[in-house]
Amino acid sequence: MDVKKLLNILAAQEGITTSELIRRFAVHAGKDISVTSFLTRMNTGTIRYNEVDRIAEMLGYEIKFERKHTKS
Numbered sequence: 412m413d414v415k416k417l418l419n420i421l422a423a424q425e426g427i428t429t430s431e432l433i434r435r436f437a438v439h440a441g442k443d444i445s446v447t448s449f450l451t452r453m454n455t456g457t458i459r460y461n462e463v464d465r466i467a468e469m470l471g472y473e474i475k476f477e478r479k480h481t482k483s
Contacts (some may be wrong), residue, residue: 414463415453421470429453432466439469 422432430446437444452458467474 414456414458418453418463418466421466421472425470436462436466436469440465 418432419429422429425432427435429450433444433446433449436449449458464474
């Protein structure tokens with residue numbers, strides 16, 4: 412799943428728009444983040460891992476890596 416789809420799903424689960432998610436993240440991060448530039452980075456796949464991690468934390472989620480189960 413790409414980051415754009417993931418963030419859209421998280422926003423929908425919270426009952427907010429993606430733009431509102433970005434605005435809340437800007438406040439949470441204490442940064443001046445343009446919704447337009449963030450959406451552009453979502454569309455181009457250039458969002459950094461630490462940004463996604465901070466958004467997940469802000470919403471009460473954590474990112475986990477799990478080993479895939481392979482068939483023997």
